[in-house]
Amino acid sequence: DFSALVRAAVIEARPNLAHAGISVTADIQAGIEVDGDADRLHQIVGNLLANTARHCRSGDEVKVTVSAPCELGPGAQLTVADTGPGISESDLPHVFTRLWRGTADADDLGSGIGLAVVRELAAAHGGTVSVTSDGMSGTVFTVCLPMTRWG
Numbered sequence: 001d002f003s004a005l006v007r008a009a010v011i012e013a014r015p016n017l018a019h020a021g022i023s024v025t026a027d028i029q030a031g032i033e034v035d036g037d038a039d040r041l042h043q044i045v046g047n048l049l050a051n052t053a054r055h056c057r058s059g060d061e062v063k064v065t066v067s068a069p070c071e072l073g074p075g076a077q078l079t080v081a082d083t084g085p086g087i088s089e090s091d092l093p094h095v096f097t098r099l100w101r102g103t104a105d106a107d108d109l110g111s112g113i114g115l116a117v118v119r120e121l122a123a124a125h126g127g128t129v130s131v132t133s134d135g136m137s138g139t140v141f142t143v144c145l146p147m148t149r150w151g
Contacts, residue, residue: 002034002041002076002145006066009045017049021058022082024049028066032076033148036125041145044121044129047114048080048141055139056084070144075127078143087133095131118143 010026017024034041045064052062062082070077087095098116118141122129127145 001031002078003028003030003032003066005038005041006045006064006078009042009049010064013046013049013053016053017062020053020056021060022053022056023061024064025061026064028064029068032066032068034076034125034145035148036145040121041125044118044143045078045080047118048078048143051114052080052082052084056082060084068147070142072128072130072142072144075144075146078145079140081138081140083138086135086137087131087139088135092131092133096129 007026007028010024010028014024049062049064056062060083062080065079065081066076067079068076096115096119098113119129122143122145125145127143129141129143131139131141133139
């Protein structure tokens with residue numbers, strides 16, 4: 001139950017986000033199911049929210065959405081959208097590269113692994129991850145995963 005898994009990951013991340021001064025809302029469609037390793041799927045959500053806590057400013061907001069179908073094709077869609085400072089256009093092509101850290105991350109303690117792990121875990125589940133940002137007013141990460149097929 002991907003809906004329940006994401007809901008639990010958001011609850012788990014709330015204290016860290018609150019400590020960073022970031023408010024979180026969730027709009028999670030019930031009953032969305034995907035095939036996969038629950039721990040790894042939870043890690044996808046956790047890494048995205050940890051990234052938000054690390055890069056957003058106090059007073060920013062993040063909205064987590066689970067819906068179906070995915071805007072980019074069939075399947076379940078997880079969206080993590082924040083109102084943070086955004087990612088520069090020159091950095092966008094590199095955000096999923098292992099050990100890469102953005103030009104604005106000189107003082108960041110991150111390892112440059114979290115988003116690369118998100119990409120690898122999404123791919124291992126037959127899914128995709130994408131990112132959009134205008135470089136000034138927020139970032140949107142979208143994960144699409146195949147839904148459970150009954151038959």
